[in-house]
Amino acid sequence: MTYADVIIDISLEKLDKTFQYLIPRELEKTVGLGTQVVIPFGKGERRIKGYVVELSEEPKIDSSRIKPICGVAKDSLPIESQLIALAGWMKRNYGSTMNQALKTVLPIKKKESIKEKKTVHLILSPEQAKVEFTNLVARKRHSVAKERLLEALMENPEIPWEEITGRLHIPSTVIRDFEKDGWVKITAHRAYRNPIRLEEGECRDIILNEEQQQVVDTVLSDWKQGRQETYLLYGVTGSGKTQVYMELIAKCLEQGRSAIVLIPEIALTYQTVMRFYGRFGSKVSIINSRMTPGERFDQFERAKNGDIQIMVGPRSALFTPFSNLGIIIIDEEHETSYKSETVPKYHARETAIARAAMNHATVVLGSATPSVESFARAKSGEYRMLTLTKRVEEKPLPECEIVDLRQELRMGNRSILSNRLVELMEERLAKGEQTMLFINRRGLMGFVSCRACGHVIKCPHCDVSLSLHRGNKMQCHYCGYEMEQPKVCPDCGSKYIGGFKAGTQKFEEVVKQRFPRARVLRMDMDTTRGKHGHQEILEAFSNEEADILIGTQMIVKGHDFPKVTLVGVLAADMSLNSSDFHSGERTFQLLTQAAGRAGRGSVPGQVVIQTYQPQHYSIVAASKQAYEDFFDREIVYRRMMGYPPAAHMLVIQINGPVEERAQRQAERIAELLHKTDPDALCMGPSDATIARVNDVYKKIIYIKDKDYEHLVKLKDAVEAYILEENDWKDVSVWFDFDPISGF
Ligand code: ADP
Ligand code: ZN
Ligand code: ZN
Numbered sequence: 180m181t182y183a184d185v186i187i188d189i190s191l192e193k194l195d196k197t198f199q200y201l202i203p204r205e206l207e208k209t210v211g212l213g214t215q216v217v218i219p220f221g222k223g224e225r226r227i228k229g230y231v232v233e234l235s236e237e238p239k240i241d242s243s244r245i246k247p248i249c250g251v252a253k254d255s256l257p258i259e260s261q262l263i264a265l266a267g268w269m270k271r272n273y274g275s276t277m278n279q280a281l282k283t284v285l286p287i288k289k290k291e292s293i294k295e296k297k298t299v300h301l302i303l304s305p306e307q308a309k310v311e312f313t314n315l316v317a318r319k320r321h322s323v324a325k326e327r328l329l330e331a332l333m334e335n336p337e338i339p340w341e342e343i344t345g346r347l348h349i350p351s352t353v354i355r356d357f358e359k360d361g362w363v364k365i366t367a368h369r370a371y372r373n374p375i376r377l378e379e380g381e382c383r384d385i386i387l388n389e390e391q392q393q394v395v396d397t398v399l400s401d402w403k404q405g406r407q408e409t410y411l412l413y414g415v416t417g418s419g420k421t422q423v424y425m426e427l428i429a430k431c432l433e434q435g436r437s438a439i440v441l442i443p444e445i446a447l448t449y450q451t452v453m454r455f456y457g458r459f460g461s462k463v464s465i466i467n468s469r470m471t472p473g474e475r476f477d478q479f480e481r482a483k484n485g486d487i488q489i490m491v492g493p494r495s496a497l498f499t500p501f502s503n504l505g506i507i508i509i510d511e512e513h514e515t516s517y518k519s520e521t522v523p524k525y526h527a528r529e530t531a532i533a534r535a536a537m538n539h540a541t542v543v544l545g546s547a548t549p550s551v552e553s554f555a556r557a558k559s560g561e562y563r564m565l566t567l568t569k570r571v572e573e574k575p576l577p578e579c580e581i582v583d584l585r586q587e588l589r590m591g592n593r594s595i596l597s598n599r600l601v602e603l604m605e606e607r608l609a610k611g612e613q614t615m616l617f618i619n620r621r622g623l624m625g626f627v628s629c630r631a632c633g634h635v636i637k638c639p640h641c642d643v644s645l646s647l648h649r650g651n652k653m654q655c656h657y658c659g660y661e662m663e664q665p666k667v668c669p670d671c672g673s674k675y676i677g678g679f680k681a682g683t684q685k686f687e688e689v690v691k692q693r694f695p696r697a698r699v700l701r702m703d704m705d706t707t708r709g710k711h712g713h714q715e716i717l718e719a720f721s722n723e724e725a726d727i728l729i730g731t732q733m734i735v736k737g738h739d740f741p742k743v744t745l746v747g748v749l750a751a752d753m754s755l756n757s758s759d760f761h762s763g764e765r766t767f768q769l770l771t772q773a774a775g776r777a778g779r780g781s782v783p784g785q786v787v788i789q790t791y792q793p794q795h796y797s798i799v800a801a802s803k804q805a806y807e808d809f810f811d812r813e814i815v816y817r818r819m820m821g822y823p824p825a826a827h828m829l830v831i832q833i834n835g836p837v838e839e840r841a842q843r844q845a846e847r848i849a850e851l852l853h854k855t856d857p858d859a860l861c862m863g864p865s866d867a868t869i870a871r872v873n874d875v876y877k878k879i880i881y882i883k884d885k886d887y888e889h890l891v892k893l894k895d896a897v898e899a900y901i902l903e904e905n906d907w908k909d910v911s912v913w914f915d916f917d918p919i920s921g922f
Contacts, residue, residue: 183210183248184233185218197232199239201247210234213263215252228252230263233277258483258502259285261537265498268533272887274894274914275523283523284498286479297340299354300364301332308333311362324353332363340365387426391419394565395426398541401563402430409532411512411557412545414567415804416775417574420545421451423567424508425458427543428489432462436505436540437488441527443514444468444493445733455491466492466499494519494527497534504538507531512544512553513768515919524915528553548768548806551813552824552917577746577777577784579802583793584750585633588675595689600747600787607745608697608726612782614745616729617773618686618753627653627664628752631673633791635752636665641820643758646868647678655758657881659865686749687729694727702730732769734776744784746777751790751798758868759921760822763797767809770801821860823917826883829890830922831897832867833878835910844910845878848897852882855896860884868921879922890916 184197200218202210210216214231226249238245266280303311312329315321328349331338343349357363387395394412401408414420428438442451447467455463464478464487475495481487483500490499494517497507509517509531517527528544535542544553544562557564582597592598607614626644628635636645638655645653651664668676687701702716713733720728721740728734754766770788777784790798800809818825831848835841845864852861860883867877884890894914901907915922 182235182238182245183216183231184235185216185229185248186232187220187227187229198229199245201242201245202234203247206248206251209251210248211264212267213260215257215260217249217252219246219249230259232263232266232281258500261502261534262498262500264537265530265534269523269525269530272529272533272891273523273525273916274898280523283519283525286476286498286500297365297367299332299338299340299343299357300366301336301362302364303362305333308362322353324349325356328353328357329362385422387422388419388569388571390567390569391423391426394423394567395430397563397565398427398543399430402541407535407539407541409535409542409562410544410565411549411553411562412543412565412567413549413554413557413806414545414547414565415570416547417570417572418547418567419571420510420567421454424510424543424545425455427506427541428459428508431505432459432488434505436503437482437501438490438505439496439499439501439507439531440489440491441494441496441507441509441517441531442491443511443516445516446511447491447493452491455489459489462487463489463491466490466496468493497527497531504534504540506541506543507535508543508545510545512546513548513550513764515765518919522913524913524918526917526919548771550919551764551810551817554810555814555824575783576804577774577786579774579786579788579804581793581798581802582787582789584789584791585631588630594693595686595749595789596693597787597789600789601693603745603785603787604694604727604747608694612744613720613723613725613740613742614727614747615734615740615743615773615776616686616690616727616747616749617734617769618729618731618749626758627676627678628791629668629671629673630675630677630791632668632671633752634668634670634676635755635792636662636669643760643762646758654866657758657865658862690727690729697727698725699727699729700725702728702734740776741781743776744782746773746784746786748773748786748788748790751788752792752795755792755795755797760817760820761919761921763795763809763813763816766795767797767801767806767813770798771804771806774801774804821883826885827887827890828917829882829884829894830915830918831880831882831894832913832915832922833864833880833910834875834913836875837909838871838876840909841876841878844907844912845880848900848912849880851897851900852880852893855893856889859893881922887916 181202183200183202185200186197198218198220200216210231212231212234215228216231217226218229219225220227262284263281266277266284269275269283270277270280301308308329312326312333315326315329327347328343331343331347340351340354343354344351354363354365358365398410412420412423424440428440431438440455444467447465452465464481466475466478478487478490479500482490483502490496490501509528512528519525531542534540546553549557553562556562580599582599584597587597590598604614626635627647636653637643638645638658638660640660641655641657643655643657645655645660645662647653647664652661653664654661665676667674684701687699690697691699700716700720702713719725723742748770751766751770754769755762759765774786777786786802788798788802792798796812797809800806800812814825817823822828833841833845833848835844842864849861849864852859861880862882863880864878867879870877882890882893897912901912
């Protein structure tokens with residue numbers, strides 16, 4: 180590479196302002212992405228520092244006008260260098276522009292974000308002050324405000340600015356006048372907003388149990404030998420994973436290094452934050468999506484200045500600018516929220532591993548139901564497996580029953596509530612205990628199934644459900660295969676075949692009709708619109724203002740309701756039949772989590788899983804809370820079909836407002852891929868699951884390959900092709916490596 184694009188100021192508004200410089204021969208080896216360089220700038224060729232954000236062979240202007248870089252900045256490696264290098268890694272591995280990657284990684288800088296706290300100090304001696312005060316009062320047109328301010332300062336020579344203008348009602352011009360007269364001095368210091376408005380919690384001394392201690396010792400002994408690895412902490416719910424994280428963090432802090440703890444937003448509750456705060460006090464800060472950009476920026480600044488050592492937050496907390504990072508923890512590592520939905524579509528797991536490698540830091544992934552990807556890697560030795568098998572408090576697992584909805588139909592019950600579930604709900608109402616009914620929103624994209632036998636219409640090529648489109652057309656979103664919706668079930672001949680669609684609202688009506696005297700709460704996207712809607716409903720349920728809570732995914736995660744002794748899953752198949760190869764995994768995870776909601780208190784819980792596919796391994800394994808049973812079956816399916824983690828997958832999405840154009844350009848990309856590599860396993864183009872959003876048509880091409888690098892090369896080829904031609908203005912192209920949801 181011969182040329183480097185340099186940014187002078189790391190602030191989001193200025194990211195687009197890059198300046199190109201020549202990399203002199205002797206610096207070719209030392210200048211890379213993120214390197215802080217010294218450059219001649221402006222008319223006077225003033226020497227200033229900047230960061231390299233892009234490397235290229237092509238000059239953007241007449242090459243004779245491009246000045247050479249003077250040298251590499253000598254001081255220690257700033258954190259910005261590292262984050263820019265990480266952005267470069269993300270751009271390469273996930274497909275995006277450098278600008279998009281930088282915007283993801285660098286904190287948003289906003290001037291108004293930093294609140295200045297000013298203090299007014301009296302610098303006159305008490306004697307001088309007395310004299311001036313007498314002079315003020317003696318003046319003909321004397322100013323009451325001036326008198327009052329001087330009087331106040333004589334009593335207390337240091338007063339916060341806000342108190343003077345606020346409580347004392349003295350205009351700020353008076354303070355400025357005093358400053359001009361040399362009576363007072365004004366000092367300012369930055370005040371960062373602290374998001375944790377809590378008293379420091381008391382720290383309950385917890386002694387690790389044997390298993391926990393063993394896990395911690397394994398990691399510590401690796402550290403002693405200078406090994407920094409990626410660990411999968413596979414531990415059943417309640418086995419004390421958080422306690423292990425905190426112990427490892429404490430050890431890191433002892434070494435003067437800091438820690439990042441990623442927790443899915445939905446589980447980032449008051450209790451979770453309090454556990455960290457209780458142990459580490461003001462060394463901890465948090466970020467979350469409800470904060471303003473300014474508030475988040477403040478927390479990043481505190482991290483950079485060394486005011487805090489631990490950052491707790493969702494995916495984006497991964498980019499906390501700690502310069503001495505020692506450990507990254509990803510709790511509930513299987514959660515889909517760890518993958519970005521916008522370009523660059525990075526996964527926090529792999530990005531954390533990349534960042535850790537730059538810092539010689541450790542990554543700990545924790546889960547009771549690990550992603551199939553991580554568990555496979557841990558089994559193969561790519562990650563180190565650490566296990567916790569015992570629950571700290573030996574609470575029994577809830578009792579779980581599977582109800583066959585086909586059987587219900589045969590017995591003449593066409594309601595979505597099975598007789599068994601109704602019976603158990605009646606029991607709870609009589610005893611004054613609570614019930615949670617869970618309906619899966621995922622997979623509501625109409626698949627077609629038979630209510631008599633449970634048969635689902637699938638693609639003969641891809642083994643994912645076909646989805647229903649208008650005009651009774653069914654299509655596979657992986658390969659484009661199409662067929663008419665059948666009138667009778669191809670398996671059993673029943674006419675009860677059709678698109679399966681139902682919402683929470685409908686269920687609420689059914690439940691209210693069946694239990695007219697029960698108090699019912701519903702929680703879904705509609706009822707939680709407001710900023711606190713979510714919290715209000717959960718609180719009401721927690722305060723036992725309702726007997727039954729109906730909801731989507733939102734109700735199964737992170738909340739403890741001791742009075743809930745029954746959990747009903749209304750149609751477990753919903754997620755099983757979404758047109759996504761992860762559907763088995765998502766179903767297993769959701770069912771295990773839903774089941775985990777029952778019996779948190781002293782009364783043991785019961786779970787009813789209603790389904791049309793009672794033999795499906797995801798459902799059977801979830802009912803027994805048997806993760807490894809599930810994994811063993813699922814990995815066979817992934818291997819057979821060549822889906823991740825058996826291979827890697829690159830999805831290319833082509834978006835445009837005119838369908839024919841999007842289709843045409845998608846076909847051109849497919850041709851290019853075939854030309855670049857005739858052996859590539861390339862499918863499509865076909866319509867995306869949601870084929871049109873906001874009048875933008877979405878076409879999909881996907882490629883499977885065992886070698887990730889090979890997919891990166893194909894992505895690079897597509898990027899280069901698009902840059903070369905200039906008829907791509909009305910079409911955008913997105914890349915998604917190893918997707919984790921339907922596309
Ligand atoms: P997980 O994160 O695996 O679900 P937690 O770390 O939340 O588990 O632990 C579950 C409960 O057990 C928490 O209330 C925690 O305070 C408690 N706990 C964890 N480890 C111990 C221990 N060694 N001794 C006593 N209580 C513990
Ligand atoms: Zn197909
Ligand atoms: Zn059938």
